[in-house]
Every structure is written in C-alpha cells, then in structure tokens.
Amino acid sequence: MKRKEFIVGLDVGTTKVSVIVAEAGENGVELISIGNALSRGIKKGAVININDTANSIKKAISEAELTGGINIKAVYAGLSEGYISSISSHGVIAVNGKEIGYRDIEGAVEAAKAIAIPVDREVLHVISTGFTIDGQNGINDPTGMAGVRLEANVQIVTAALGAVQNLIKSCQSAGIEVIGVVFNPVASASAILMEDEKDVGVGIVDIGGGTTDIALYHEGSLCYTSVLPVGGNNFTNDVAIGLRMQTGEAESIKKKYGCALLSMIDPNEEIEITYAGNKPSKYIPRQHLIEILQPRAEELFILVKKEITKSGYYGSLASGVVLTGGVSLMSGIELIAENILELPVRVGAPKHIRGLAKIISNPIYAAGVGLVLYGVNDTLIEKKRLNGSNIFGGMIDKVYNFSSNVKTLINKKFKI
Ligand SMILES: Nc1ncnc2c1ncn2[C@@H]1O[C@H](COP(=O)(O)OP(=O)(O)OP(=O)(O)O)[C@@H](O)[C@H]1O
Ligand SMILES: [Mg+2]
Numbered sequence: 445m446k447r448k449e450f451i452v453g454l455d456v457g458t459t460k461v462s463v464i465v466a467e468a469g470e471n472g473v474e475l476i477s478i479g480n481a482l483s484r485g486i487k488k489g490a491v492i493n494i495n496d497t498a499n500s501i502k503k504a505i506s507e508a509e510l511t512g513g514i515n516i517k518a519v520y521a522g523l524s525e526g527y528i529s530s531i532s533s534h535g536v537i538a539v540n541g542k543e544i545g546y547r548d549i550e551g552a553v554e555a556a557k558a559i560a561i562p563v564d565r566e567v568l569h570v571i572s573t574g575f576t577i578d579g580q581n582g583i584n585d586p587t588g589m590a591g592v593r594l595e596a597n598v599q600i601v602t603a604a605l606g607a608v609q610n611l612i613k614s615c616q617s618a619g620i621e622v623i624g625v626v627f628n629p630v631a632s633a634s635a636i637l638m639e640d641e642k643d644v645g646v647g648i649v650d651i652g653g654g655t656t657d658i659a660l661y662h663e664g665s666l667c668y669t670s671v672l673p674v675g676g677n678n679f680t681n682d683v684a685i686g687l688r689m690q691t692g693e694a695e696s697i698k699k700k701y702g703c704a705l706l707s708m709i710d711p712n713e714e715i716e717i718t719y720a721g722n723k724p725s726k727y728i729p730r731q732h733l734i735e736i737l738q739p740r741a742e743e744l745f746i747l748v749k750k751e752i753t754k755s756g757y758y759g760s761l762a763s764g765v766v767l768t769g770g771v772s773l774m775s776g777i778e779l780i781a782e783n784i785l786e787l788p789v790r791v792g793a794p795k796h797i798r799g800l801a802k803i804i805s806n807p808i809y810a811a812g813v814g815l816v817l818y819g820v821n822d823t824l825i826e827k828k829r830l831n832g833s834n835i836f837g838g839m840i841d842k843v844y845n846f847s848s849n850v851k852t853l854i855n856k857k858f859k860i
Contacts, residue, residue: 449467449468449469449823450465450466450467450468450476450514450516451465451466451467451468451473451520451816451819451820451823452464452465452466452508452516452518452519452520452816452819453465453466453519453520453522453631453811453812453813453814453815453816453818453819454501454504454505454519454520454521454522454615454620454812454815455522455628455809455811455812455815456483456486456491456497456500456501456521456522456523456611456614457483457486457489457652457653457654457811458483458486458487458488458489458652458653458654458655458675458677459482459483459652459653459654459676459677459770460480460481460482460483460653460808461480461481461482461483461500461501461503461504462478462479462480462504462808462809462811462812463478463479463480463501463504463505463507463508463516463519463812464477464478464508464803464809464812464813464815464816465477465478465508465512465514465516465816466797466799466816466820468820468823471798472797472798473796473797473798473816473817473820474797474798474799475797475798475799475800475803475804475813475816476512476514476799476800477508477509477511477512477514477800478507478508478511478800478803478809478812479503479504479505479506479507479508479509479510479511480504480507481500481501481503481504481507482500483497483500483653484496484497484499484500485497485498485499485500485614486500486654487654488525488526488654488655488673488675489523489524489525489526489652489654489655489671490525490526490604490607490610491607491610491611491613491614494610494613494614494617495617497610497611497614498614498615498617498618499618501614501615501618501620502618502619505618505620516620517620517621518620518621518622518623519615519620519621519622519623519815520622520623520624520626520631520815520816520818520819520822521611521612521615521622521624521625521626521815522625522626522627522628522631522811522812522814522815523568523603523607523608523611523625523626523627523628524627524628524629524650524652524655524657524671524811525603525604525607525655525671526655526671526672526673527603527604527607527671528568528601528602528603528604528627528657528669528670528671529601529602529669529670529671530599530600530601530602530666530668530669531559531599531600531602532573532597532598532599532600532667533556533557533559533597533598533599533600534556534595534596534597534598535552535553535554535555535556535557535558535595535596535598536552536555536593536594536595536596537551537552537555537593537594538592538593538594539590539591539592539593539594540592541590541591541592542590543588543589543590544577544586544587544588544589544590544591544594545587546587548586548594549575549586549587549594549596551594552575552594552595552596553570553572553596553598555596556570556596556597556598556600557570557598557600559600561600561602563605564604564605564606565602565603565604565605566602566603566604566605566608566609567600567601567602568601568602568603568608568625568626568627569599569600569601569626569627569630570598570599570600570601571598571599571600571601571630571665571666572596572597572598572665573597573598573599573663573665573666573667574597574663574664574665575594575595575596575597576594576595576597577589577590577591577593577594577595578591578592578593579593581597582663584664599665599666599667601627601630601666601669603625603627608625611625612625623819623822624818624819624822626814626815626818627657627659627669628650628657628811628814628815629648629650629657629658629659629669629811630659630666630669630814630818631811631814631815631817631818632648632650632657632659632768632810632811632814633648633659633661633666633814634796634814634817634818634821635794635795635796635797635810635811635813635814635817636648636766636768636792636793636794636795636807636810636814637661637766637792639664640763641661641763641766642661642664642665643663643664644762644763645660645661645662645663645757645760645761645762645763646660646661646761646762646763646764646765646766647659647660647661647752647757647761647764647765647766647787648660648661648765648766648768648792649748649765649766649767649768649769649781650767650768650769650810650811651675651676651744651767651768651769651770651771651772652675652676652769652770652771653675653676653677653770654673654675654677655671655672655673655674655675656671656672656674656675656744656747656748656769657669657670657671657672657769658670658671658672658748658751658752660752660755660757660761662757662760662761667755667757668755668756668757670751670755672744672747672748672751674744674747675769675771676698676769676770676771678740678744679698679702679737679740679741679771679774680694680695680698681694682736682737682740683697683698683733683736683737686732686736687717687728687732687733687736689717689719690719690720692720693717693718693719693720697715697717697733698733698737698774699773700715701715701730701733702733702734702737702774702775703730703733703734703737703774703775703776704734704737704738704741704774704775704776704777704779704780705734705738705776705779705780706731706734706735706738708775708776708779709730709731709734710730711729711731712729713729713730713731714727714728714729714730715727715728715729715730715733737774738780741774741776741777741780742780742784745780745781745784745785746784748765748781748785749784749785749786752785761787763788764785764787764788764789764790765781765785765787765788765789765790766789766790766791766792767781767789767790767791767792767807768791768792768793768807768810769807769808769810769811770807770808772791772792772807773791773807773808777791778790778791791807792807792810793805793806793807793809793810794806794807794809794810794812794813794814796817797813797816797817
C-alpha cells in the first residue's frame with residue numbers, strides 16, 4: 445500500500461505553540477490534526493530557555509499525535525524574532541545565446557547569494573523576485589528562453605544565528621527533527637494572501653503576543669520584511685497596570701470585552717471584572733478598558749506605518765494590508781488600522797486548504813497553516829529537483845530554497 449505523506453508545521457509563538465498536520469494528496473492539502481500548548485521559554489519570538497521550549501513543543505506534538513493517530517518525527521518550524529530582516533541582491537551569469545536551463549537559473553541565483561553576511565547572521569531564505577534577460581526584466585521563469593546575460597533578482601531574509609540554532613536545538617531536544625526554518629510571515633502569506641493581491645501589492649501584518657511581523661509583497665514577490673517587538677502582551681500589560689489586576693486576569697478581560705475603538709462601544713455599558721482568589725468581583729464602565737486599549741492600538745499602527753514608509757513601498761500597496769495573528773481578533777482593529785495606515789485593511793484567516801474548519805477560520809493559525817503549505821511547496825520543489833525538472837513552473841511558489849547553511853544544520857527528512 446502507498447505510504448501516506450504528512451507535512452507538519454510547528455509555530456513556536458510567544459504565547460502558544462501550535463502543531464498543524466496536513467495530508468498532501470492528489471486532491472490538494474487537507475488538515476488532519478492540530479495540537480496546542482502554552483508557550484514557555486519564549487520571549488518576543490526568540491527562545492530564551494531551551495528546556496522549557498522543548499517541553500511546550502513536546503506537549504503540542506503529543507496532542508497532535510493523539511488527535512491524528514499518527515507519529516510525528518519532523519517539522520517545518522516557523523521563526524519570527526526581532527532581528528529578522530531582508531535585503532535585495534542580484535547575480536549575473538553569461539548564457540552565451542543558448543537555451544536557458546535549470547542549471548543556468550541555479551547559477552544566477554547562486555551568484556545573487558554571494559554577498560557578505562555578518563558572522564552572527566544566518567540566511568533563512570533566498571526568494572526569487574524575477575529574472576532579467578539582456579535587460580528585459582519581470583521574467584518569472586526563464587527556462588527555455590534564449591539570451592546572453594541572465595540576471596537573477598532575489599530577496600535574502602536573514603535572522604540572528606543564535607535564534608535559528610536555539611529553535612532547532614529546542615525541537616531536537618523534544619525529539620523532533622527540523623526540515624526547514626521558515627520566517628513566519630513568508631509562511632503566512634501562502635495561507636492568507638491571494639495571488640492577485642501579491643501582484644498589485646499587499647502587506648501582511650501578523651500581530652501576535654510578543655511581536656508584530658511585517659512582510660510586504662509587490663509584483664508577486666516578497667520585497668520587504670521587518671519584525672517589531674510589540675504585540676498583544678503589551679495590550680495585556682497596559683490593562684493590568686491601568687485596572688490594577690494580575691496579568692492573567694487582564695488577559696481574559698481584554699479578550700472578552702476588548703475593543704480598539706472607543707467610538708464603537710456604548711458609553712453606558714458596564715463590565716464585570718472578576719479576580720483570582722477570594723477578592724470580590726466588581727463592575728466598571730467598559731469605556732475604562734477601551735481607553736487603555738485604543739492608545740496602544742494607535743501606537744502600534746503608527747509604528748507599522750513608519751516601518752512601511754521606511755521600506756519605500758507604501759505607495760505600492762494597492763491591495764492594502766491584511767491583518768492576522770491573535771490581536772487581529774480584537775473588535776475595531778480593522779477600523780483603527782485603516783484610519784492610521786490610510787490603506788484598505790482586512791483580517792485574513794488561513795485558506796487554500798481543506799478540513800478542520802475551526803482552524804481555517806482563525807487568524808491565530810495563519811502561521812501554522814502557512815508552514816504546512818510552505819512544506820508542501822518545498823517537498824514538491826525537492827521532488828522536482830531530484831527528477832531534474834523545472835522547479836519554477838506550475839504551482840511552485842517563488843521561494844527558491846533554504847540557505848545551504850541552514851540545510852547543514854538540519855536533517856533533511858519529511859516522512860513520518
Ligand atoms: N479576541 C481577542 N482579542 C484581543 N486579543 C486577542 C484575542 N485573542 C487573542 N488575542 C491576543 O493575541 C495574542 C496571541 O496571538 P498569537 O497566537 O498570534 O501569538 P503568538 O503566535 O503566540 O505570538 P508571536 O507571534 O508574537 O510570537 C495574545 O496577546 C492574545 O491576548
Ligand atoms: Mg505568531
């Protein structure tokens with residue numbers, strides 16, 4: 445009997461660890477199980493304690509194994525820590541008028557990768573943003589074309605070397621192999637964006653517990669990335685201080701009654717605040733809570749706007765911005781984002797995948813589902829590469845590969 449192939453995405457977030465398992469078959473990709481655990485040992489997206497992180501990973505993996513009746517050995521792991529950034533580069537090779545083949549494309553991309561990377565940085569992705577043949581640019585797949593000079597344009601995403609290694613170590617310590625380390629919004633893009641949005645220009649803003657990840661797309665390709673060290677935990681801390689309560693209490697009040705816009709709520713509404721222990725509950729105007737949350741939301745989107753403006757692509761985002769991550773669940777967030785960014789904004793939940801409807805509709809799983817889709821894509825590229833066929837055609841996305849350095853760090857297997 446043909447062995448089934450599973451792809452597993454592991455999203456090690458600041459607040460939760462999610463394991464998402466999908467089966468890739470002829471009829472597309474179908475989610476078959478999920479496991480979640482509270483995140484321990486992670487601060488602002490980066491591992492600060494390997495043992496604690498490994499334990500959280502183990503818990504989430506066990507849950508996914510139990511619900512899916514499977515045994516997980518290897519994953520695509522997502523990363524989003526504060527020092528991830530990307531740079532553009534290009535490489536040129538001579539093709540001397542002959543038909544361009546796969547080896548020429550690889551040669552041009554290799555030449556584009558040959559730039560000085562600081563010793564404390566690790567290349568995560570080299571993403572093709574198009575090819576130029578004898579001055580003619582905007583070519584997605586040069587296979588079979590003729591020319592003298594082939595130029596590859598790429599976006600190189602780098603992370604702090606320690607952050608990549610500590611994530612891999614945590615997985616290994618949990619008994620899990622890492623097939624690839626993926627920058628979270630690069631993964632989320634496959635789950636929440638439409639191709640035409642990427643073509644006309646769009647930004648993903650994933651607001652998680654500890655970080656806000658930004659990835660901008662223009663002309664179908666990634667053109668800019670950035671990670672801001674702010675997220676939902678900052679909202680929670682503001683509520684804890686403002687309403688004088690413990691962080692856990694503030695977190696649940698925020699989720700239950702939170703809203704990013706004062707004008708959206710009834711000024712007479714009262715909410716019940718319950719405390720841990722024997723302290724009696726009390727009623728306060730909901731307005732007091734929103735007066736704390738709105739300035740934080742405004743500040744966050746002012747920072748996001750500054751970052752997008754700094755990228756030079758602000759004017760190129762005709763499709764606006766897609767919000768995802770847990771904070772995108774707060775009511776009013778779309779409106780406040782639109783007011784401040786002065787761009788169209790929508791909240792994006794994972795799609796392009798079947799099964800487990802609860803997951804598909806929830807933005808907190810955008811990165812996890814994206815990792816699975818990324819994994820499916822990577823597996824296809826690898827198979828095509830092994831067959832010696834064109835890796836740029838068909839449904840293959842433009843993510844060229846993981847860096848060879850990351851590949852030496854990880855053991856390449858994907859069967860479970
Ligand atoms: N309904 C809600 N309203 C407001 N905030 C919410 C809601 N649901 C979740 N959040 C917030 O979203 C955050 C968690 O989001 P998410 O699961 O995307 O983060 P993460 O992936 O663990 O962290 P990160 O990506 O920053 O490493 C928490 O701060 C949580 O309070
Ligand atoms: Mg996240």
